[in-house]
Amino acid sequence: MTSLTPSRRRGRRAATATAATLVAVLASLSGPAGPAAADTPAPAPAPAAPAAGGPHTVTLLTGDVVRVSGPGTGPQQVDVTRPHGATGGVRTEVVGGDLYVYPDEAMPYLAADRLDRRLFDVTALIGQGYDDQHSDGIPLILGWRPGAAQPLATRTLPSGSTRVRSLPSIDGTSVKAAKKHARQLWTSVVPAPAAPQAVATAATGTPAPLLRDGLAKVWLDGKVRADLQDSTAQIGAPAAWAAGDDGKGVKVAVLDTGVDSHHPDLAGRVSEAVSFVPGESTQDGNGHGTHTASTVGGSGAASGGVEKGVAPGADLLVGKVLSDEGSGDDSWVIAGMEWAVAQGARVVSMSLGGTDPSDGTDPMSQAVDRLSAQSGALFVVAAGNTGAEASMSAPGTADSALTVAAVDSGDQLASFSTLGPRFGDYALKPDIAAPGVDIVAAKAGGSAETGWYQTMSGTSMATPHVAGAAAILAEEHPDWTAPQLKDALMSTAKELPGSTAYQVGAGRVDVPASLGAAVTATGSAYFGFDSWPYDDQAPAERTVTYRNSGSGAVDLHLSLSAEVAGGPYDVDPGADAGTPAPAGMFTLSADTLTVPAHGSASVTATARPHLGAAGRRYLGQVTASDAAGAVLTRTQVGLYKEDERHALDITVKDRAGRPAAALVELQQFGTDADPQLIQVGDTGRLTVRLRSGTYSALTYLDVAGSHGPDSVGMALLGDPEITLDQDRQLDLDASQAREVTAQVPRTTEDRTLYMDWHRSDGGLSTLDSQYLLGPAYDSMFVQPTRQVTQGIFEYETRWRKAQPLLTLTRDGKPVTVLAQSGSAFYDGRKRLDTVYAGAGAPADYSGLDAEGKAVLVTRSDAVTGSQRAQAAADAGAALLVVVNDTPGKLLEWVGTDAGDYSAVPVVTVTAREGAPLVAQARRGGLRLAADGVPNSPYVYDLADPHPGRIPATGLTYRPKPSELATVDMRFHGTTSYPSGEFRWDYRPYRTYSLGSPLRIDMPGTRTDYVSAQPGTTWAGDAITGPGMALESNGAITAYKAGSKVTEDWFAPVAHPRNGGGYWWSERQQGFLSFNVQPWTDSAGGQEHGGTMQDGSDTLAFTVWQDGEQVATSAWPSATLYPIPTTPSTYTLDLKAERDPAAYRLSPRTHTVWTVKSAPVTDPDRIDRMALLQLDYGVATDLAGDAHGGRQTLRLTGSHLPDAAGAGRIKGATLAVSYDDGRSWHPVALDEAADGSWTARYDAPHRGFVSLKAQVWDDAGNRISQEVTRAYGLT
Template sequence: MTSPASARPVAGPPAAAFGTPASGSALTARSHVTLITGDRVDLDARGRVIGLERAEGRTHIPFQVRKAAGHLLVIPADAARLVASGTLDQRLFDVTELNKAATRKAQKDGLKVIVGYRGDATAAKAAVRDAGRLRRTLTALDADAVQTPVRDTAALWRAVTDGDGAASGIAHVWLDGVRKASLDTSVPQTGAPTAWRAGYTGKGVKVAVLDTGVDTGHPDLKGRVIASRNFTSAADATDHFGHGTHVASVVAGTGAASAGTYKGVAPDAGILNGKVLDDTGSGDDSGVLAGMEWAAAQGADVVNLSLGGYDSPGADPLESEVDKLSRAKGILFAIAAGNDGPNSLGSPGSADAALTVGAVDGRDRLADFSSTGPRTGDGAIKPDVTAPGVDVTAAAAGGSTLDKEVGEKPAGYLTLSGTSMATPHVAGAAAILKQEHPDWGYAELKGALTGSADGGHYTPFQQGSGRVALGRALTQSVVADPVSVGFGVQQWPHTDDKPVTRKVTYRNLGDKAVTLALSSTATDPRGKAAPAGFFTLGASRVTVPAHGTASVGLTADTRLGGTLDGAYAAYVTATGAGQRVRTAAAVTREAESYDVTLKVIGRDGRPAKYYDTGLDGVAGLAAGAQLSPYDPSGTVTVRVRKGTYVLNSSVYADKEGAKGTDWIAQPRLTVSGKRTVTIDARRARPVDITVPAKGVTSRFAYPGYALTLGNGEYDYGMFLDSYRNFRSAHLGPRLPAGSLFQQWDGHWTKGASEQYDITTGGPVTELATGYTKHFTAGELATVKAGLGAAADGKTGTLNAVGWLPGANGATSLSFPQKLPGTRTLHLSAIGGVNWQLEFAQNDGTGQETAADAGYELGEFTFKAGHPYTETVNTAVFGPHVGAGLGLFRDGDKIYGSLPLFADSGGHAGYSDFTSVRTTLYRDGTKVGSNRDALFGEPFTVPAGDAAYRLTTSVRRSAKVAQASSRIDASWTFRSKKRDEFTELPASVPHYGIRTGPDSRVAAGRTVTFPVTVEGPAAGRNLTSLTVYVSYDGRTFQKVAVKGGRITLKNPAEGRSVSLRSVITDKQGNTSDITIWDAYFGR
């Protein structure tokens, strides 16, 4: 925020002063994300939704907003049914996901999606490719990866939809999501030396490493890479990040640079180098998919994927591709489980066919970061095995990012940890087995590696079958098929459960029959021994004929679990004739759960076809559940855990909601038994909110509510074009006081530069069934704002975000207008509402960056019936210090949080810049430099007292601002480590010249204006203030400061004045700040 803003009277009653804004400053821009529908969702600096700009022709479509389980969903009425059916990837409307830095970077040039087809899709393919740029054709999936500029996403939406559903030939539309890169003792730990002694080194086997590329010049990898292909936007297939080289070295490094010490598992295997992650270690789904298809075409036997991402219920395109290529080509995919710890198994390691790998340390202890199962959705066993993944030493890509960040030790090698490091151990082991058994496909390789694994003291959901034991796998001729046995979920209650039997099947790949002795061990959800008889084998021995199969029954009796629900696991161990096969098994005893039937009735009294229902678990066993039940019949039954839910249903009068929307919510739905909930739109009543003006146009309306339950906060709402034809209703009992807050926001415009913004509401115990509020002029405050233009040809917005006490959310109207100009805001001023005023100067690109400059005018409580004025975005632009803004020391860190381009009103904010260099010196010795424009990147310094000098120089383009094209600043001060957070003595000048809205002054005139000091040197602590002026940008001359004012001659038309101030305080701290092109003449 800013220091108190000035206010000047206007015609009418005396103008009230602006209130004092909150301290601190949002130095980052408001942003937005564009949905596949072409609609744009506006976000504040904290990622909260504060507005919506609909695509052309979509102003009538309502949106439901849900914030639960850590994700904020904004789903339009015409997409709800496709999302519920799984045709549309929910991530396409997950604003939290779309606003992540990695996703924004990947989508910076337009929305990337993967469109899957079905049947005769000739017309669909043509329409999709016409709406976007075809990036890749994914043959195995019958899919296209396309990228569509933000301005054309609405065209893509029309291409994939038709009427009530998907267009003919469209099977799925997925977000082209982001994937990230998730030996001296580690290789022997797998048993590789045993294989080497037997003559198996992976010779003749092709292993595709789909990663960040490979440094083919590293001595350990010379001659090992037999083909390369780049599937990223990076310049080449070389590894500039450092991850792929490390991985490839674990698979097939020769150890040449270490006399064999850091040799890979299969040192004679051939590497197919598919660069699917860029030079920052991330890539998109379609690039990984293309790499997989390339690897298959190159004849890969094994594919290593040390990468992953979030696994959502259902099959995503990477999971589907893994399964299809495994079965069609016999390729084994070794895939990292992920590095996010318990219950976080990632995709594509979640694929059925994948050999999914967790990580253990050198003592076979499970790494705390290793992602564990069960798999999302069906509770299947994953990972499949573990391998060494802690402190793994392998080849370094010289000069790469990891090489610089981690450092080589010994020379030429890096030591890294992660399931990314564990996975290539398994890929190398698979290459060894493939050399031994050239006729084996993925199923045999996977079966041998899982069946022969060494078990640890962990459950199948933590380690699969255990840590890979290649020495034993080499002699393995009997494998389990499948490698694990899943019993699924047994419904609650369990007293009447019937025992379920599944077959454990053994395949004998050898030439002699093998008799196996069978035993089992079982654990409960706590990891303790399961009750006796919970898992039982149908036989104690089984004989498997040569090149044949034999099965034995394994029975799970879930009646025996008592009151302990959850995942029960078992290991079946078969031994005999030198064979040992471990097979993992699991069954889930469902926690107390019930069927809930939802009956949705439209306002016409008939079963509803068009509706969007959300059911979010917020307490008890239900916590974290997020369901979107839908059936076109209007009746749908879902199985849910006992607990408390929030139910929201938007019932639409037509497929797009244009003829009316009924929002029916039950903020506390308790499920403790089987029940039916009737959502009857006929219960809803109209909402009528108006402002005291004629000729206004409703632009945006937002009814919403926030629920607080324990430590959890949940937000829900609707985005509407107006309250016309909108009705609301509450279902269920009242809630305790203090747990529910309801708000109503509305935004109208009048002409091109006048708007009305209202927000009202407060704590309630039940939601409104209908609502009426007609605002009067006496309930509004008026702000007349002058909007400056820092450069020619700009547009800008002045947004008013109204926050009610106790509310979790707010909205604003973003309505661009030409700059310079004025804008009049009429704001509701009752109920204790605080208004945050934000200005943004648009960059004009229409892409995902909302503005190239912007300012926080402050957060104010206005007095009803009073007028206010303000001016923003005019020169002189320069550094600003104030509450929460300046230079700081926190322990051994020195950093800045200091806006360098605050405007003449002292409004803090941000500005795009072309270059910046910040440097810190300690006792005359350089500590370091960075490219941080004092936004918070710290320098680490010693504890002792010392003299410091911090310098920064930042330039910005004339396309952003012609005034203040460059800022050079230097501060000197003494500092030492203290226990408390410390503000450092940094002061800055403020020039009080009044420029026009174009940051120009009348050429040639002589003007006198104040120069004040902000910061510790202000007031009586000031020793000296010296001001210099330059009219040519080269030479400066001293200017007399008299009574805190200076007198200058304005520059000639089109020319500028540059200003320099040197400030010294009584403690000897100094500031030296030069503002180049401070203002221009006209």
Template sequence: MTTGAWTPATAGDSALPAPAAQRQQRTHQVQLITGDTVEVTDGRVTGFDPAPGRENIPVHVESDGKRSLVVPLDAQRLISEGKLDERLFDAAGLDTAAARRAYKDGLRVIVGYKGAASTARAEVRDAGSTKVRHALKALNAEALTTPSADVPTLWKSLTQADNDVMRTTAQGVDHVWLDGTVKAQLDVSVPQIGAPAAWQAGFDGKGVKVAVVDTGVDADHPDLAGKVVAGKNFSTSPDNEDHQGHGTHVASTIAGSGAKSGGKYKGVAPGASIIEAKVLDDTGSGGESEIIAGIDWAVEQGADIVNMSLGGPDTPDADPLEETVDHYSGTSGVLFAIAAGNEGPGASTVGSPGSADGALTVGAVDSDDKMAGFSSRGPRVGDGAIKPDVTAPGVDITAASSPGSAIAQEVGENPEGYVTISGTSMATPHVAGSAALLKQQHPEWKAAELKGVLTGSTKDTGVPAFDQGSGRIQVDHAIRTGVYAEQTSLNFGTAAWPHDDDKPLTRTLAYRNTGTADVALDLAASGTDADGKAAPEGMFTVSPAEVTVPAGKTAEVTVAADTKVEAADGQYTGAVVATGTDQNVRTAFAVEREVASYKVELSHLGRDGKSAAHFQTYVKGLTGEAAGSEFALDENSDSTVLRLPVGEYSVQGVILADRADSTKGTDWIAQPKLVVDKDQKVTLDARTAKPVDITVTERRAKAQQAYMIYAVKKGYTNYQFGWRLTSYKNLRAAHLGPEITDGSLQQLWEADFHKGADTQYSLVYGGPAERLDTGFTRHEKRRNLAEVKAGIGEATPGKDAYLSTIGTLKGSLMGFASGRMPLDAPSTQHLYLSTADNAQWSIAMEQLGDTLPNGWRVTDATYRVSQAVYRPGNTYTENFNTGVVGPVLAGYSGLTRSTNTLYAFLDVLSDGQGHAGGSTLTSAHTTLSRDGEKLTENDDDLSVFSFPVPAEDGTYTLSSSVTRAPNIALVGTRVDTSWTFHSKDGDKALPASTVHFRPDVDLQSRIKAGRKISMPVEVEGAAAGENLKSLAVEASYDSGATWQKLSLKHGRASLRAPAVDKGVALRAEVVDQQGNISKLAVYDAFLGR
């Protein structure tokens, strides 16, 4: 989890194919809990490597623009049963920057047990080098870290094979969750909620302990002096200090004295004490298990209230954080004030753990009680319940700063010692502080009473309950409230369509009187639709309309939602308002009037025409109310009859002879377009499928991978569905349903084969379609393929490498990466690639380095050719990771200006053949000056650079230098670049140039020592062609101590190769006709052999 709920205020060797626009893509590997490995490139799944022994298990692949699920078939049932966290199979989620940091030592999971489960615990702990990081009391669980190599063993210890090879949880194991990542999410705001009135009444939070579960607290800040009564570090950071600044801001909003500001920035409950649980690291991120361990400890320390200004994405199932919150709310009476999140204003964006039933979930308003655009909204994912519960001020909140912290540096202190930031993180401590005032007034009250009074005494801000809950908190009203509703909100659920026979939906609302005198209440209910339009008269009622609540007791009323009335379908929210003498109690409610929905019955027939013994089918909503929703069915599902809202769906599934081995008979049947507008039956009949047979004529080539996928585009979302198998052996496929003639359907078939250690065949076919292929046959002859001799360069001795290919159908779908077997360097691989159907090919080479503690190999360098088009029968050479390195200005690379900002996107270490890429750097330094005056400098390279500049014309110089260590490369050890150019306001490419040195080096970037060579020198960019004014090239054989000018003739420079194992440095200066100057120097450009 992360902090972050804050924002700053306010024939032979043919000629090479023409290069496509290139940019450095970011490819990473993530590991599933099954032990299988998934390759992710820029958020897209681009490869799969099964763990040993799992080669023949089918793998379902699906993406919808938000998630990229890669689910081996043996894990699906556990996911469907809610025993296995689906996040463990979301490759895009596992590949976020926060996740990569969190899982650098191995896969982190939380395992819940049934009872003592001593045997299960022992077996899990014995899974290789698995380590127990935390024992989580509230969950009867353990937080584990397992290195990559031991994850397959962990999977076997957590699960066991069922009689049909599907996995179930091992005996004693109850749940397996991903230990996910979470992020962190007053002079006007404190009076806004009525805190001064509470102070005047004698309540300042004295005697109340509030736990700040966050990034730490600066206990030395004058506003927090003496406030922190206990503190402990649970994060991965080395100390308990608040280097991020988020927790200090939160703590001072709760209990700050305002001492440094003369009381101006006093917190809500300045008499309260703070328990500091540092669970988020110095970047504002943390793991769920650290947060749970911090909560366990805070409760042990006697916390009355826990503030959690943090969160992560919510799912329909209860996650470990939600279960922990609900556990302590119910058993210990601790109130949890939790940020709703900053993912608004879209619907169903409230994060976890704010989504927990027991949480008092807080959205944000500004000083005028207007909803903050960033504040996350309901309804809650899964059941449509009301979240957030309340709102509080969260825009431009000024509170204590932790000196030198990340937030202080980013937004600046103003006044000194304070920062002003926004977010639901800032709203939440207003509620926690208010709860502390109320707790002081009523020490015997627990979470239920505190939450009931705070939610009931709110101010209606005039927006739907899914935005504001019951309203904005008013603690001055809360301390005068003697009556509250035991149900803080009412969820009527969904009234099934059609509505002409609807019976009123009713809920009981119980009012509790905490006072010593009876209280008479007048009751009224009203609501609005999602657009704020008043609901029809009579849709919401409460009876009786008047009730007297006896002193110290409860009185019940019935609230009804009559969805039979003439009204538009959809969601409605509102509130029951109970008024009496000095009492005004609000209770939010919600109901959904279901849109037109119908029954869809699915049946599955095997190749023999009988009910299929094994199947796995997915139904995905594409349009309408169900867009993005999914249903997974198999032979053990309770029912294969679904009730679906009107709209379009995609149905696809496999019928299998053996779940553990796709080669024994698999039928893939897909209906990319199912229009639900009536009751209907859908039959997936294996007898309609035809064989898929993709081969090459090379008999010794063995199948490595088969990948089949289709996509349906709806609006801006491209829904993709497919399966990854080892081969197409005994596979058949069929299209089901109507043709799709609107151009939204695409399909791809991929087949990969290996012959020995140095030859690979990769084939992709397909493209736009109106029907999916019912059967597909292609026997590819070598003459129809392009051969690519892929040279793996050795930049430094002792390295091995990966080489992989990915095929793409132009303007269509992308296949999976093939290869990724460790290969020696230097070496040459022979790639045979298909050329039909507008195939484009990306080839990537990775130089491998050390092995990390989690078992992954470090990537020292990466180079790739992207989306190249090759011709059949031709042979091409692509040498990777060889000299002479330098910047490339083609495609996405270059220097640009957009209005008054300069941008650089440059791979200054692109290899000698111009492949985009780069490697690990030892150092980097960049400087930008204007008219001789330095504007900025930093210790970064130019891969991503931007800086604001004046609108007026000026002469700029952008200079950068990077270095590489010998264990990364012996060539290109230092690259200096400099561009001097004129620029003024406007959007355009800047007049930058560069030089490419093209000596004929071998795969070790060497040339025979002392040999006289004629080296091609090419100018790229603004000075190319007739716009070149001058070009000078020099060489140095003593690391730049002295330089000698090289003669240039017909685009070639004459020089001698350096001595054995020595390098030569090359530098050039280019001037264009307009006077713009570009300089490049490459040290150890190539070596002598």
């Protein structure tokens, strides 16, 4: 039976979408302070502004390129471009609000823990600045298997990666993987593309897939951040100074954002400083590092000694491991740790942490433990600022770290301080507490005029207090090792009644107590994790050791008390809290002990878990007192008795009823933990042990299709509601699955096909899993389920059907072909003479007349797909048909190495179907009829949801015309660049939708038929221009069944406008945000928003507040914070330009807005700004041209919907220009009853019309807009 370890719990992610956002957050948690400054309350944090403009693109380690668009708080769209040579499909999942994208090839290695799951967390990668716009590489940490013969510095790296630095403390190497070579790196890391169902992992007891070249695991080199949220007297430092103890001669390394070496408190205090941040000096451009360094050992010179640090005599070493933006890479931190111990640091202060909870096995935690053991240095690390249980991140989760919580000036737990236990094993963390609220310390860049000091809050501020205390103790005891220092500080800490060890560790650090203690004790003793089913009643024993540094023996009186601290942290954290532990559950081997002078003595603490209640955490302490009853030391103890578990016997079968291997995902209700991915091996059976509760299980299984021997299908097998109140059986049986199909009246093929599984318990646990089938799949099956009784469940199938790209027939009989990746499109209908060209190498065409013909070749390892395509093109072939040389379908890349399409259309056929074709071609006389359409004249966008259960019948979707909406699509423009379009579907629960663009040529038209059942909504999206950089993103639309509508894309006039597919310009309490899309088309009220995704346009956006410039940006958005608490007038100026060679219309615009805005006092209220918008209605052809002569233009002014402070539209003006704005001609306007205006004017028969319009309301809001070459004239 396999026992599953807890899955990763969702942590509270920091708002680090951009460097500017992070700086704003840090600044908001600090305020000026100093001898002459009054304390002021810190303002609320600034919001993380959504990314201006459109999507983010993220290249994954596998080479898959993920594009996430639809920025804002609403539903978003995801499309995935597969790399050359990719196999299988792609799975997307939304868990805890984060989007994960998992290519099939990666799944076995994720299940075997060979890959860091964060490598596929697209949301986090964007948030950490690892999207393609901000990073051209993927930062990785390579972990090596033991026993490598080569030295670490010379080990062979995966192809496509560059060595950044060796990390000997963890036997690792940090590298940068060039994104343009990501696929190359992937194929050099994994042995071979592996079908998910064919690989066994450690979870089954069989060997897990190993990575190549001695690699043990590939980690994301993730981001760490500064843990930011009279204190020296609070911990008793002045008493130590009075006794002559100030840390003199003790080296303390501060690993942070650097230091302001010019600050009076730190002048001459730093003996060495090194930066590990590429391109940045050790100078602190953030302020966090200066604050923490001065808290450790600042002289207080700028305050006459009042604000001196805890250990002002310590020798400070500064390692800059966080950038001026306050964040850094894991590898920078590890390198800094290695440097610190190499410099002889006795204490290392680290006010930083990662973004996700850790169980202590991550690279940074491993480095702390190994370096501490090797060097004797004590690593003092911030607990973090999530304020949540079991959410502590690395490196504070390391066993040997002295992990610091924060308390306020009254020794009360700070609300932001991260709580224990450690994720996974419930170990005791944090270890100790220190002041961390409103801490006054040195201000980077301070002066006598602006103040030398500032206040900051966070466990970052608590950590240097403990580091300074450790330095003072190390001065007093120069021979003590890191464990002795840690034990002494913990065992003598001040007890904080009402707080537990999971909150404050041993208590608040007490410098005089640690210095004056003759006897110290083991700081903590964790009895461990007692796993169900409690196979034996063996007690757990831990040794508590007492050390006496005094000259006389000491007699100790010992006692041990314990109580329930709560239940499982993710299910019932407060259960039975405060209830005393049963009698006899925790005992000591002796209740008295004599510790000899300058010696040690030990006692055995014993826990008997069988006496405790299942699913309870126990905390207690061993107290040592003298004869008078005075407490000398306290040792924290803990134990977790796992809650009740039951066996889930899983069987997996294929469509023939044979055992099959599978990756099964288990989702537990009532918890925010990530779903667990487990491997069922080739036997098709696995028993796992799980907590009592309700679960959902899901797997995607490759199966035989329904269209013959070479047919490939995908089966979704699962049970959305498993009540595990006793041992249960889970049958994932594809032989019981039903085929899912869609039938429409016109001839189609599937262009996009995915299966969606949504399961939510209605509270903490939600899993939305979408599987995008690859083009080789031709069949789809689902296993029927029972109606759920808890939460929300829905299964949906999504099809995008279009006319087949190529229909091939022989003597009137269809030949089943598969279009290849990177292939050119076949356009037209023709009967082609067909010749056979062997393996398709250039030599095979010698003496062969292939000009204008179809060429038949047989696949061979000797010739790549690209080489075959190029040879056929060089021979003048009209079509290349590749016959597979092994059973099954063939899909390969046939485009160029540069990523361009092949010069000839390429399709493949199976060996079975191709054999008679080859035979006839060799004999001569083979003719194939080809009918190809690059752009389908029609599309069916179909969605078939099944809420509550997957039925056993009704899985063939046959929509009637009256159940669909008919949408006439009109694509405007004359661009020769590749263009694409997709319509994304949403259900009420879904935050992301998956798909990929369908090719379109512009100008062009198409008729779409769209599902319109209740609860299904859609959002259109079109892209065009060089690199398909111009995106027009539509708002969410609910079509009416039986309706007929027209949708225009890229229609003139393109101009700045806030489209419904983007976040609005809005105001909340304390801040406001402006956002405009500069290239929005005139889509007749369809609420599109147009942006240039590659930054190829030139934008200048400036904002004035009551006449004073407050923001300027190269993006068309701005967030202002703080803002006045009185009504203000804002002026926005946006100048936008784009390449006129690529975009003949609207190459340049200039818009100025004036908008009034009043304060928002309700913290839950969001007001849309009364930003005026213009819409232009002009009749042009699809190329964007109108006939010269008499022109009619409709001008409409409007506010954002439901805008606060919007007045009644009062007036408008319009002028036109035929010389690109050099001269303007006013045009009379006729106002209509609906508030719009009609302009009529005579224009020449060639050239362009430029427009200059103004609209204003009676509340003082105004817009003035100039559009150069708004539309063309013929």
